[in-house]
Amino acid sequence: xxxxxxxxxxxxxxxxxxxxxxxxxxxxxxxxxxxxxxxxxxxxxxxxxxxxxxxxxxxxxxxxxxxxxxxxxxxxxxxxxxxxxxxxxxxxxxxxxxxxx
Amino acid sequence: xxxxxxxxxxxxxxxxxxxxxxxxxxxxxxxxxxxxxxxxxxxxxxxxxxxxxxxxxxxxxxxxxxxxxxxxxxxxxxxxxxxxxxxxxxxxxxxxxxxxxxxxxxxxxxxxxxxxxxxxxxxxxxxxxxxxxxxxxxxxxxxxxxxx
Numbered sequence: 394x395x396x397x398x399x400x401x402x403x404x405x406x407x408x409x410x411x412x413x414x415x416x417x418x419x420x421x422x423x424x425x426x427x428x429x430x431x432x433x434x435x436x437x438x439x440x441x442x443x444x445x446x447x448x449x450x451x452x453x454x455x456x457x458x459x460x461x462x463x464x465x466x467x468x469x470x471x472x473x474x475x476x477x478x479x480x481x482x483x484x485x486x487x488x489x490x491x492x493x494x
Numbered sequence: 495x496x497x498x499x500x501x502x503x504x505x506x507x508x509x510x511x512x513x514x515x516x517x518x519x520x521x522x523x524x525x526x527x528x529x530x531x532x533x534x535x536x537x538x539x540x541x542x543x544x545x546x547x548x549x550x551x552x553x554x555x556x557x558x559x560x561x562x563x564x565x566x567x568x569x570x571x572x573x574x575x576x577x578x579x580x581x582x583x584x585x586x587x588x589x590x591x592x593x594x595x596x597x598x599x600x601x602x603x604x605x606x607x608x609x610x611x612x613x614x615x616x617x618x619x620x621x622x623x624x625x626x627x628x629x630x631x632x633x634x635x636x637x638x639x640x641x642x
Contacts, residue, residue: 412516414512414515414516414519414544414548415512415515415548415551415552416512416513416515446519446537446540446541446544447541448541448544448545448548448607448610449545449606449607449609449610450548452606476534476537477537477541480537480538480541480614481541481610484606484609484610484613484614485594485606485609485610486594
């Protein structure tokens with residue numbers, strides 16, 4: 394799993410590449426949490442377009458990042474998820490809790 | 495779910511280290527590929543296997559290392575059965591554990607593992623005894639159209 398991020402005009406975009414299972418999710422949650430605390434963005438996009446695989450560990454990443462963003466008044470959404478990751482998010486009903494683009 | 499003649503079988507045993515989650519799902523998918531499943535079916539199986547193996551490693555062997563056994567059986571005309579077994583702490587209440595959002599793993603776990611397994615597979619059986627371990631049986635029909 395690799396992570397790239399970009400901060401532009403108050404928007405933090407975090408792009409995740411590779412496979413996202415349990416060990417990668419723990420690392421990703423910690424890194425995203427630090428990014429939010431360091432930059433306090435007004436908006437945050439979690440870009441899953443580079444994901445090759447995700448299990449329910451990715452749901453925990455989305456939920457925890459959404460909570461962190463909500464706590465600092467930051468608008469949050471998930472974008473670019475490939476079909477397999479979208480299916481995991483849909484099975485968990487995440488679209489009812491978080492914006493999925 | 496009706497099983498036809500057994501076509502092939504394999505068993506893997508591995509230590510309950512997180513690094514083996516990706517290995518297990520990839521190995522299961524590679525073995526099942528000989529049945530010529532669709533790409534979506536392969537992803538469904540990889541996802542469900544990942545959930546079951548992660549549960550064994552993260553919950554079954556929470557504070558210790560143990561052995562996880564994964565057996566994959568392929569049946570004609572198109573059924574894959576994956577049995578994932580640990581001898582860890584077991585599940586106190588299987589019915590409750592299968593409820594969406596239930597987890598004993600804290601914020602790092604979503605509690606959606608069994609929900610994903612149920613959604614992505616055609617059959618899910620969970621047997622567990624506290625202190626003895628857990629067996630998860632996943633079944634996936636690989637070519638429903640042909641069987642209809």
